[in-house]
Each structure stands twice: as structure tokens, then as C-alpha cells.
Amino acid sequence: MSAMVDVTFTLNGHTTSLAVAVHDSALTTLRDRLDHAGAKLACGEGECGACTIIVDDISVNACLMPAPDLDGRIVRTVEGLWEGDGLSKVQDAFVRHGAVQCGFCTPGMVMQATHLLEQQPEMSDAEVRRGLEGNTCRCTGYSKIVAAVMEVSRDAATKTAEAAE
Amino acid sequence: MDPIEKKEIVGSRVTKLDAPEKVAGRVRYVNDMTLPRMLYAKVLRTDRVHANILSIDTSKAKALPGVHAVITAADTPKFGIGVLKDNPPLKGDKVRCIRDEIAAVAADTEEICDAALRLIEVEYEDLPTVFETVDALAEGAPVIHEDRPDNIAMLHEFKAGDLEAGEAQAVHIFEDEYDVHYVTHCNMGASCCLADVDTDGRVTLYSQTQYPFIMKMDIAPSLGIHPGDLRIIQPPVGGAFGAKLDVYPNEPICVLLAMETRRPVKLLYSREEEFIVSPTRQPVEFKIRSGMTAEGKLTFRDVDSRLNNGGYTSWGATTPYVSMRTGTSHYKVDNVSYRARAVYTNNPFAGSFRGYGNVQATWALETHMDQMAEIVDQDPVAFRLLNSNEQGDVTPQGAKLNNIDLKGCITTAAEESDFLKKWQANLGQWDSPERFKRGIGIASSLHNAGGAKIHKSDGCGTMLKMDDYGRVTVITGASEIGQGIDTVIAQIMSEELGIPMRDVTLVMNDTATGPWDVGVHASRTTYIAGKSAQRAARKAREQILAAASRQSNVSPDELDLRGGHVVQMKDGEPVMPLDRLLRQMHFAGEDAELVMVSDYYEPPSEPEDENRYGDMSASYSHAAHVAEVVVDTMTGEVKVEQIWSAQDVGKVVNPVGLEGQIEGGIAVGIGYALSEELQLKDGIVQNPFFRDYHVMTAPEMPPIHMTWLETNDEEGPLGAKGAAELPTIVIAPAIGNAVYNATGVRFNHPPLTPEKIARGIWERKQQMRAAAE
Numbered sequence: 001m002s003a004m005v006d007v008t009f010t011l012n013g014h015t016t017s018l019a020v021a022v023h024d025s026a027l028t029t030l031r032d033r034l035d036h037a038g039a040k041l042a043c044g045e046g047e048c049g050a051c052t053i054i055v056d057d058i059s060v061n062a063c064l065m066p067a068p069d070l071d072g073r074i075v076r077t078v079e080g081l082w083e084g085d086g087l088s089k090v091q092d093a094f095v096r097h098g099a100v101q102c103g104f105c106t107p108g109m110v111m112q113a114t115h116l117l118e119q120q121p122e123m124s125d126a127e128v129r130r131g132l133e134g135n136t137c138r139c140t141g142y143s144k145i146v147a148a149v150m151e152v153s154r155d156a157a158t159k160t161a162e163a164a165e
Numbered sequence: 166m167d168p169i170e171k172k173e174i175v176g177s178r179v180t181k182l183d184a185p186e187k188v189a190g191r192v193r194y195v196n197d198m199t200l201p202r203m204l205y206a207k208v209l210r211t212d213r214v215h216a217n218i219l220s221i222d223t224s225k226a227k228a229l230p231g232v233h234a235v236i237t238a239a240d241t242p243k244f245g246i247g248v249l250k251d252n253p254p255l256k257g258d259k260v261r262c263i264r265d266e267i268a269a270v271a272a273d274t275e276e277i278c279d280a281a282l283r284l285i286e287v288e289y290e291d292l293p294t295v296f297e298t299v300d301a302l303a304e305g306a307p308v309i310h311e312d313r314p315d316n317i318a319m320l321h322e323f324k325a326g327d328l329e330a331g332e333a334q335a336v337h338i339f340e341d342e343y344d345v346h347y348v349t350h351c352n353m354g355a356s357c358c359l360a361d362v363d364t365d366g367r368v369t370l371y372s373q374t375q376y377p378f379i380m381k382m383d384i385a386p387s388l389g390i391h392p393g394d395l396r397i398i399q400p401p402v403g404g405a406f407g408a409k410l411d412v413y414p415n416e417p418i419c420v421l422l423a424m425e426t427r428r429p430v431k432l433l434y435s436r437e438e439e440f441i442v443s444p445t446r447q448p449v450e451f452k453i454r455s456g457m458t459a460e461g462k463l464t465f466r467d468v469d470s471r472l473n474n475g476g477y478t479s480w481g482a483t484t485p486y487v488s489m490r491t492g493t494s495h496y497k498v499d500n501v502s503y504r505a506r507a508v509y510t511n512n513p514f515a516g517s518f519r520g521y522g523n524v525q526a527t528w529a530l531e532t533h534m535d536q537m538a539e540i541v542d543q544d545p546v547a548f549r550l551l552n553s554n555e556q557g558d559v560t561p562q563g564a565k566l567n568n569i570d571l572k573g574c575i576t577t578a579a580e581e582s583d584f585l586k587k588w589q590a591n592l593g594q595w596d597s598p599e600r601f602k603r604g605i606g607i608a609s610s611l612h613n614a615g616g617a618k619i620h621k622s623d624g625c626g627t628m629l630k631m632d633d634y635g636r637v638t639v640i641t642g643a644s645e646i647g648q649g650i651d652t653v654i655a656q657i658m659s660e661e662l663g664i665p666m667r668d669v670t671l672v673m674n675d676t677a678t679g680p681w682d683v684g685v686h687a688s689r690t691t692y693i694a695g696k697s698a699q700r701a702a703r704k705a706r707e708q709i710l711a712a713a714s715r716q717s718n719v720s721p722d723e724l725d726l727r728g729g730h731v732v733q734m735k736d737g738e739p740v741m742p743l744d745r746l747l748r749q750m751h752f753a754g755e756d757a758e759l760v761m762v763s764d765y766y767e768p769p770s771e772p773e774d775e776n777r778y779g780d781m782s783a784s785y786s787h788a789a790h791v792a793e794v795v796v797d798t799m800t801g802e803v804k805v806e807q808i809w810s811a812q813d814v815g816k817v818v819n820p821v822g823l824e825g826q827i828e829g830g831i832a833v834g835i836g837y838a839l840s841e842e843l844q845l846k847d848g849i850v851q852n853p854f855f856r857d858y859h860v861m862t863a864p865e866m867p868p869i870h871m872t873w874l875e876t877n878d879e880e881g882p883l884g885a886k887g888a889a890e891l892p893t894i895v896i897a898p899a900i901g902n903a904v905y906n907a908t909g910v911r912f913n914h915p916p917l918t919p920e921k922i923a924r925g926i927w928e929r930k931q932q933m934r935a936a937a938e
Contacts, residue, residue, distance in 0.1 A: 037197040038190025042353045042403070043436040047855035050353055078190035091188040095180050098821035101829065102647030103187030104353040104403030110188055129863040136855065138351055138404050139647055141828030142863040144821075 007071040011036070012080030020067035027051045027062035029070065030077060038078035038107040042136075049135030052108035052115075053077050059115035061134075078107035081114065089155070090114050093148035101139035109135045113149045121156035128153065168737035169728040174659040175883050178821050179666060182651045183401075195371050195400045196357045200429035203359070204233055206422050207278035208415070208432070209268040209285050210442075211260040214476075214511040214848035215307065216289035218258055223268055225284035231277035234425040235285070237268045241421050244386035246412040249318060251310055252477035252514075254387050254414040254421070260289070261309050261476030262513050263849050264442050266414045271422040271430050296848055298450060298471040298508040309476060309509035318474045319507040321485035323493060323777040325561035331465025331500030335456025337540050343451040343529035344914045347843040348836070350518055351860050354403015355439040358416050359431045360423035367394045368420055373402040375409040375644060376684025377676045379620065387417040388424070399674035405646045406833070407517035408443055410686055411479045415442075440853030444516025445843055447481035448473045449488070449505075451529040455498070461541040463552050465500035468492040468529075474507040474514060481515025482507035484522025486619060487612075489777065491526040494560030495611045496534070496552040501561050511848045517686065519833060520894040523612055528837075531608035531898035532913060535905065544588060545607050545902065546579045554611070563778045566785055568876045570813050574789040575609055577811035577872050582791040588906055595909035596933065603806075604907025605793045608898035614815065614886035615784030615878070616689035616768050624767040625694040626680025627701040629658075631709075631760040633751055635729055635744035637662060639701070640672040642682030643694030648889060649822040650690045654698045656819060657882060661702035662709075663726030664743070680765065688887030691818060692784065695882035697766035704762040712750045712758070713740060769880065784878050788812035788891040790831075792899040796907040801923030803839055803904060805867045812891055813874045816884030823888055828869055830892030832861045838897035842916050 004019040011034065020029050027044075030036040030053070042050035044063045051062040054076040081088040087095065090113050100106050109132065116123065116131040123131070128149045129142070137145065186192050223235040238257025245253045256265045270281040293307040300306055301316040308314050332338065359371040368390065374380050377397040385392040402409070419432040434442060450473075455466040474482050485505035493501040518524070538548035550572055558566045579585065587605045594602055616623040628640040637658055645651045655669040672678055682694065710721040713731040717724070717740050725734040729743050750758050773779035791809040796802070810827055817823055840859040844851040852858050877884040897915060905911050910925040 031197070037193060040194075040353070040403070041196065042355065043855050045436065045854065045856075048353065078188075082189045087185060087188060091185075094188045095184040098181060098184075098825050100181055100184040100187045101649070101825055102353070102402060102404045103183070103192060104194060106187050107190040110190075126864070129866075132863040134862075136351075136353065136860055136862065138353055138406070138833070138860065139829045140825055141830075141832035141861070141869070142866050143828045143869065144825060146863060 005068045007068060009070045009072060010074045012076055022068055024067035025063050026065035026067050026070055029067040030062060036077050036079050040104055040107060042104065049112060050105050050108040052111040052135065054111055054115050057118065059112050078110055081110065088114065089152050090117065090149070093151050097144045097148040097151065099140060099144040099148045105135060105137045109137065109145055117149065117152055117156070121153065122160065123153045125150060166739045169730055169732050169739060170737055171727055174656045174666065175818050176816070176820070179652060179656060179819065180821065181649055182655055192401050194354050194403055195359060195373055196354050196403065196433060198359055198371060198400060200359065200361060203429040203431055204271040204273065204426055205275045205278055206269055206271045206419055206430050206432040207275065207282055208266050208418060209282045211263065211265040211267055213260065213289055213291060214263050215292040215294045216260050217292060218256065218260065219288040219290055221267060222286040226270060226281040229277065229281050229284060231273040232270060232281045233428070234271045234422055235268060235281065236421055236425060242387055242389040246383065246387050246414065246417065247477055247479045248411065248483060249478040252414065254417040262511055264513055266418065269418045269422060271426050294511045294848065296510050296512055298473050298510065301508045301510050309511065313509065316509040317506050318478045318509050319482040321489060321505040323489055323503045323562060325493065326500030328465050328467060328500050328502050332456055334458065334464040336459040338454065338456040339537055339540055340452065340454040341533060341536060341913060343453065343532060345449050345525045345528055346915060347445045347448050347845060348841045349440060349443060349445045349843050350404065350406045350408040352404030352406065352408055355434045355436055356415055356443055357433040358419045359429060360420040361429040362423045362427060366390065369396045369398060370416065370420060371398050371400055372416060373405060373409045374399060375405050375646060375686060377644065378642065378681045379684065380412060381676060384412045384417055388420050397676045399644055402646050405685070406519045407686065410517045410684065413444070436855070437853045440843065440858065441850045444479055444481065445513060446518040447484045447515035447522065447525065449525045453529055453533045455533065455537065457537060457541065461543050461548055461551050463496060463498040466492070466498045467502045470505045472505060472507040473512055474509050475512040476509065477514045478507070479514055480517040484517070484525070486522065488522030488526035490562060490564060491523050491530055491611060493562050494564055495530060497554055497558065499561065512845055513850065519830065520890045523610060523890065523894045524837060524897065527608065527610040527894045528898050528901070528915060531610070532901055535902045536911065544585055546575060546584060549575050549609060563780050564782070564785055565780050568878050569785055569787060570874050570876055571609065571787040573874050574787045574811045574813055577874065578607060578789040578791045578809045581811065581870060581872060582793065582809040584791055587793065591906045600797065600799050602796050602798055602907040603793065604796060604903040604905065605791060606899045606902025606906055607789060607791045608895050608902060609787055609789035610891060610894045611785060611787055612891050612894060613687055613782035614786035614888070615692050615782045615880060616770060617687040618770040618772045618781050620683055622767060623683055623689065623693065623770060624765055625682040625697045626763065626765045627697040628680055628763045629701045629705055631705065631747055633744065633748050635664060635747060636668045636670065637664065638670045638672060639698060640678055640680070641694055641698060642679045643690050644674055644682070644685045646685050648685065648690065648826070649819060650694055652822060653691050653695050653818050657695060657699050658702050661699060661706055664729055680763065688890045691885055692881050692887045693766060693768055695818065695885060697764050699882045700766055701762050701764040704764065705760050708760055708762065709746065713746055716746070716749070717741065783880050784886050786813040786815070786886050786891065788895045790895040790899040792896065792903045794900060794903040794907060796904055796922065798908065798926050801919035801921065801926065803917060803922065805835055805900060807867050808869045808896065810869060810892065811872045811874060812888065813876050813886065814888045815878040815881050815886030816875050817873060818883060818885045824871065826889040827871055827892045830889060831869055831896050832866060834893040834896035835900065836861050838900040838915055839917050
């Protein structure tokens with residue numbers, strides 16, 4: 001039996017405590033222990049972004065994050081985005097733009113897009129693409145994903161302009 | 166109540182039905198599933214590529230606490246899987262490639278599985294190996310399967326016209342070779358299955374398969390059960406693209422472990438395993454020899470190809486069913502010969518992959534066509550137009566090209582991209598000292614757009630019922646794997662029955678409920694499942710309007726269904742609400758009727774006969790792509806700047822879905838042309854990781870300008886044609902031709918990696934220098 005450590009962290013706004021094995025990843029902890037299967041296991045080596053979650057305002061590959069490091073963190077997953085008043089702006093834009101086909105990369109893609117927009121609400125097409133470089137999609141060719149993120153970004157720009165007037 | 170106008174749902178920009186659930190992270194893929202008391206499974210593979218198995222000792226593994234079963238070939242039925250049934254799920258006597266499965270473990274955790282695998286002892290006796298097709302065909306080559314001493318797994322041959330006469334007519338004869346490589350699907354959801362056996366021995370398999378109904382028949386012998394005792398459920402799948410069109414060893418192994426342990430068993434591949442084990446696109450070595458008149462009219466074409474079949478036979482060996490059609494029938498040429506030999510080696514084996522054999526054939530042929538154009542000093546567009554097929558042509562293999570527009574595709578792509586001007590300008594820069602050079606290239610192809618009759622039936626069934634509230638439930642045989650047939654069927658229902666898409670519930674992806682369907686392949690699902698759904702909807706509509714006619718004394722021809730109402734056809738005046746009519750039909754005592762209809766649609770296509778002649782698809786279509794690239798002649802890097810796609814799509818049913826198929830298909834095709842290659846050394850995969858196998862990322866994808874030519878297919882549902890494979894098929898040679906236009910260096914063997922291009926440019930410089938001296 002491997003060594004266990006207790007961790008306490010905030011998961012989508014709820015305080016969560018459990019004991020994790022020192023070699024567990026944040027991803028297996030979320031998926032197998034806490035029934036949050038939105039983040040996907042696709043490569044397990046930090047290359048594809050399907051497991052992207054937001055930890056203390058930084059987007060991370062949950063497959064590479066040791067579970068003990070969850071302690072004391074504020075963790076957000078795709079399940080947390082829609083618990084309020086329906087789908088988030090990013091989620092809604094993904095639906096309307098046809099950014100989803102098989103959908104396996106989608107939760108990670110949505111979390112990365114959410115993170116990018118929080119860091120920099122107004123982005124160029126090239127900035128969006130660079131920001132999504134670590135998230136692989138085999139279905140869509142990215143155009144519609146980028147279009148969805150750009151729409152949310154443009155809305156932010158419009159609001160900034162209105163506030164300035 | 167106000168009149169109700171007809172709402173056009175088919176052809177409008179609707180969103181995918183399951184997208185909200187997917188963006189919310191609420192969808193459970195097979196990979197995410199667990200069942201009560203479930204065990205995990207792992208597979209022990211060989212570490213050599215050709216060897217006799219002398220002994221397998223599993224005793225230590227079986228004794229490990231937490232292990233519930235260890236199985237080998239000795240414990241399992243002796244039936245092979247795959248197209249030629251030459252692949253036993255567990256190997257007992259001999260291994261033939263690096264994928265070979267020796268034993269499998271079911272245990273409480275994956276960690277215990279790993280520990281148990283390390284305790285299994287296998288003794289081998291190495292055998293001579295062979296990796297190249299040419300070596301495997303040579304006299305005295307190692308024999309991979311004893312019942313095929315010549316190592317030929319499958320032979321495809323076709324001849325039409327008179328090759329000698331074609332040669333006699335030719336003023337120019339040109340021959341070249343084109344080798345296309347190993348690539349793999351890179352499905353984001355790695356291979357996974359989950360098997361559950363009930364107390365009576367009936368099996369439920371949660372599978373990623375693309376062909377559930379035929380799969381039952383294919384897998385049952387390897388399990389020793391009756392196909393009727395299998396239920397296949399297809400939970401949402403993280404990509405498939407052809408990788409799941411055959412039975413591969415993971416699924417029988419998973420079921421056998423569940424049978425052995427009487428507990429649910431889940432088998433999930435790691436990403437490394439996925440790269441090593443899942444089927445590849447079929448690699449091919451083509452030789453094309455063709456001739457033309459002084460004016461550039463093709464007089465003959467002779468294609469000979471060798472397919473590296475690897476150790477076992479899956480669909481890869483059958484890809485000439487499609488590549489042959491391109492080889493014999495793309496562009497008009499009467500005298501043709503085509504031969505393909507699938508040759509056993511000790512490499513991994515290939516399956517089907519989006520575009521099937523056509524990605525390979527189109528790379529070879531469209532590179533070849535560009536070379537031919539240069540010989541007669543014609544531009545690539547004029548040369549292709551001169552040789553184009555036309556509406557009504559019947560190809561040498563019997564494909565009836567009705568409702569096609571190849572010339573339209575080529576001219577549209579060329580005009581939209583200003584091709585000729587750019588192409589001409591780029592020719593002058595080959596020897597300039599500029600580091601960055603622009604190139605533009607064009608390619609086109611022909612593909613089936615109305616299914617492909619490779620089985621006894623290419624049909625699909627639909628059952629439809631309406632409830633007392635005007636909602637419709639559609640039970641379809643079609644499989645939804647992310648491509649969007651769920652949405653297409655809901656659109657068709659909405660259009661035919663005059664109800665919102667939201668009021669359509671789809672029941673699918675389960676062999677216990679769904680009527681038969683061939684499976685998701687060959688760009689067939691919208692065409693065939695869509696057509697069956699439309700026919701079922703029209704039967705329901707007829708029943709409803711007949712009942713409405715009896716109640717309203719208006720002729721059914723003068724009635725329509727719109728906005729949840731029966732209305733007057735001419736002015737949309739509401740006659741009665743649909744839900745009330747349905748209740749009146751239902752609660753009518755002895756005259757009670759429910760709206761419950763079914764349909765089985767068999768497309769009017771025919772299988773090829775033994776001479777490879779037959780109109781295999783109910784429809785055909787073309788696409789032409791233009792790619793504009795910038796080549797960094799110092800590093801050899803290619804940047805694709807823009808793409809123009811002109812595709813004959815019939816009538817558009819779902820524009821958002823169609824755009825997604827074209828954009829996504831092109832991304833896979835760019836990877837094929839430039840970056841993706843599963844590298845093998847002595848039969849062993851060298852790069853089984855995303856970091857060493859590069860699929861396209863967001864910043865690398867260029868803008869894609871699309872034009873749709875809507876030819877209105879007479880047979881397809883509402884005029885539609887299949888469309889999902891052509892984008893992957895056509896783009897790669899357009900890029901190859903663009904690189905030539907930029908550099909003057911012809912690359913016949915993809916992928917066009919920076920190393921290859923830099924070397925090619927350097928070699929050209931050396932040749933020019935030597936010629937000048």
C-alpha cells in the first residue's frame with residue numbers, strides 16, 4: 001500500500017477533503033474518486049490538453065499534477081461551469097458555432113478557452129490559436145472552436161468600448 | 166389562429182443535438198464508464214516480431230493477490246478475427262508482429278494487472294523476419310502464414326480496354342513511383358471496451374465499434390457463443406475515423422475475461438499502446454505508368470501497387486476496393502490496368518481510415534497528373550479539365566457518374582484562388598536567392614457519395630413512433646460517433662412532420678433496439694440512414710394526414726404539417742393541433758391507431774462482380790482543392806497559408822456539420838501531407854507518443870475557403886450526398902503540388918517533413934550546379 005496524504009481543496013466552490021495516494025494524479029483523483037469525469041484521460045503525459053482544469057487561475061494538465069498538490073487549491077472543472085444559470089458563455093458559443101463533434105477534447109478545450117478569456121478578455125485570432133495550441137482536436141480542424149472563442153472575446157471588447165463611452 | 170408558414174429546417178444552420186451535454190462535461194464515454202464489481206484488464210504483448218512461442222507460464226501471475234483471471238490461447242476458442250480470420254485474439258503458437266497478444270489479466274486494479282503481466286514468463290524461438298513487401302515477395306522469403314507460402318494476403322486485379330493499343334496511341338509515356346506511409350488515427354479517446362456477461366451467458370459489450378450489427382457475427386466465433394447472445398451498446402466515442410470497423414483482439418479478450426470471471430471487465434489502452442496497437446492507414450507502394458497524345462489526352466494508365474499488409478489481415482488489404490476506382494476511373498481513360506497485392510510482413514497491420522484507399526491513391530495519381538501536365542507543357546488546371554469525367558460517364562469499372570460536376574469543382578477552386586496567375590508567377594522563382602518561396606497546387610478526386618456495397622446489404626432501418634403529445638421517437642440503426650447523424654435525422658423529422666427538432670428523441674447505438682445498419686463508413690450515413698429516416702417520416706406523415714382528412718373532410722393532398730399543427734397546404738391555415746389529432750387517433754375505441762412505422766432502405770447500388778465491375782455506390786462526387794504554401798528553403802518548413810475547397814455535396818442538409826466535416830477532414834489531410842508518420846524500425850513503432858507524432862494544432866491550420874456545388878442527387882435524401890471523406894482525400898497532393906510549384910523539387914513520398922524538403926532543395930542545387938559546370 002502506498003503512502004496516503006490528506007488533502008483539502010475547493011472543487012467548483014465546494015470544500016472537498018479526502019486521502020490520496022502520493023503517486024495519484026489530480027486527474028485520477030477527480031475522475032475515479034470524486035466522480036468528476038468531465039476532464040478526460042487521453043494521453044496521460046501532458047501532450048493533448050483533454051484533461052485541462054483551472055487551478056488557482058492557472059490552467060493545468062490534470063494528468064501531470066500530483067494529487068497531493070491539490071491541497072489548499074481552488075480547483076475548477078468543466079462540471080463547475082454550468083452549475084449556475086445554464087451554460088457559460090464559452091460553452092454556449094461552442095454549441096452555436098458547431099465547435100463540438102465527438103466531444104472528447106471539448107471539456108479540456110472549454111476550460112482552456114475559459115482560462116484564456118479570463119487572463120485576456122480581448123484576443124486576436126492568432127492569440128486564441130496560440131492559446132489553444134496545447135489542446136488537440138482530431139475532429140474539427142479548430143476553425144469553429146476558434147470562432148466560438150473569438151465571439152466571446154469580441155463581446156468582451158464591445159463591453160469595454162461601451163464602458164469607455 | 167394565424168396561418169403557419171413552412172419552416173425550412175433542412176439546409177439551415179442548426180446546432181448539434183448532443184453539443185450542450187458535451188460542453189457541459191455530462192457525456193460519459195466508454196472510457197469514463199464503470200459497472201458495479203467491475204474488474205480491469207491488461208494485455209501482455211510480445212517483445213519480438215516473428216517467433217515461435219515455446220511456452221507461456223502464467224502460474225506466478227495467477228497466484229498474485231487481486232488477480233481474478235489470466236487467459237492465454239490455451240484457454241480460448243481457436244478462431245481468428247479480421248477480414249481473413251487470420252488473427253487469433255491470443256497467440257498460442259507463433260507471433261508475427263509487435264502487437265501480438267500473448268496473455269491477458271483481469272484484476273481488481275490496473276496496477277495489479279501491470280504487476281501480474283510482469284510475472285508471466287514466455288519462451289520464444291526467433292524466426293527470420295521480413296519488413297519490406299519486395300523482400301516478402303522474393304523467392305525464399307520467410308513465410309508469415311503457413312497457409313499462404315507466397316505471402317500474398319490478397320490480390321486485386323482489373324483490366325479494361327486494350328493497354329497495348331493505348332500505348333500505341335501515346336506520344337508521351339511517363340512512369341513514376343509513389344510510396345505512401347504509415348499514419349494512425351489518433352482518436353482522442355483511446356481504445357476501450359467493457360464487457361458484462363449475465364447469469365445465462367448472454368454478453369453485453371460496451372464498444373467503440375462503427376459496425377455493431379455485423380460485428381456480432383464477426384466476433385461470436387472467437388468467443389464460442391451464438392451471435393444472437395451478444396448485445397452491442399455504443400456509448401459516445403472519442404473519435405473513430407475508421408479505426409473501429411473490424412474486430413480487433415481487445416474486444417474478444419475483454420469478453421473472454423468477463424466470461425471467465427463472471428464480472429464486468431474493462432480494457433482501456435494507454436496512449437502508447439494505442440499508437441502501437443491500433444490499426445494504421447494502409448501504406449502502399451504505387452507504380453503508375455501512363456500515356457497521352459501530343460495534346461495531352463490520356464490514352465492508357467497502368468497501376469501496380471504493393472500493400473504492406475503486416476502480420477494479419479484487416480481492412481487495409483481491402484482498400485483497393487476504393488483506390489482501384491480512383492486508379493481506373495478518375496479522369497477519362499479507356500485503357501486501364503490495376504493490380505494491388507497485399508503482402509504479409511512482420512510489420513503492424515492496417516485497417517480503414519477516413520478516405521479509405523483513396524487518400525493513398527489520390528496522392529499518387531494527382532502527383533502523377535501534375536507531372537504529366539508538365540510534359541505536355543500545360544498548366545495543371547487545363548490538363549485536368551482536358552481529361553475530366555463528365556456527367557453521364559460510365560467508368561471502366563461500371564460506376565455511373567450521374568449528377569457529377571468534376572469540371573465545376575476544378576474551375577471553381579482555380580478561379581476562387583486566382584490559381585493560374587499565382588502558379589505562373591511562382592515558376593520563375595525556383596533559382597532565385599529568396600529564402601521564402603510561395604507555391605500553389607491543385608488536386609481533385611472522385612469518391613463514393615451514396616454508400617458502398619461491400620456487404621450483402623448497404624441498408625439501414627428506422628422505426629418511428631409518435632406519442633400522445635406530438636413528440637416523435639426515432640429508433641435508427643445508424644451509429645452516432647460524433648459525425649452528426651443524430652442532428653441530420655432530427656432535421657429530417659422536423660421538416661417532414663412539422664415539429665421542432667427539440668421534440669425529436671433519438672434511440673440509437675444499441676443492437677438490442679436498433680434495426681440493422683451496415684455501420685458508419687464510406688461517407689454513407691446521411692445518405693442512407695437519412696434516406697431511411699425520411700421514408701419512415703413520410704409514412705408517418707401519410708398516416709397522420711389520412712386521419713386528419715377523415716376528421717376535416719379535406720383531401721390529404723391539401724393538408725400539411727407545420728408548427729405542431731395540421732394546416733391547409735395552400736395558405737397555412739391551421740386545421741387542428743397535431744397532439745390533439747394523435748390523441749383522437751389513439752383513443753378511438755375499436756378504431757384506435759398509434760403512429761408507429763418502420764422502414765428499411767436498400768440503396769440502388771450493386772456489389773462489384775468477380776471481374777471488379779459494378780456500380781458500387783448509389784452516388785458519386787468530386788472535390789478539388791487548391792493549397793497555397795510558403796516554403797522556408799533554409800529549414801525546409803512548409804506553412805500552408807490558405808486552402809480553397811470546391812466540393813460537390815449534393816443538397817446541403819446541415820451546413821454547420823458539413824463545414825465541420827470539411828475543416829476537420831482537411832486537418833487530417835494536412836497532417837498526412839506534412840507531419841504525421843508512424844515510424845517503424847524492424848517492425849517496431851519508434852514514436853508512440855503525441856510529442857513525436859505530430860497532429861495539426863490550432864496555430865498551424867490555415868483559413869479554408871469553401872464553395873459547395875449543389876448537384877441535387879436524385880436518390881439521396883432531399884438531394885444530399887455523402888461528403889466527409891473527400892476533404893481528407895484531396896488536400897495532401899494539392900500541398901505536394903504546391904511545394905513543387907514553390908521549389909521545383911518533386912516529393913513523391915509523404916510526409917513532406919522539413920528534413921526531406923531541405924534535403925531535396927539542396928540536392929536540386931547540387932544538380933543545377935553540376936549541370937552548369
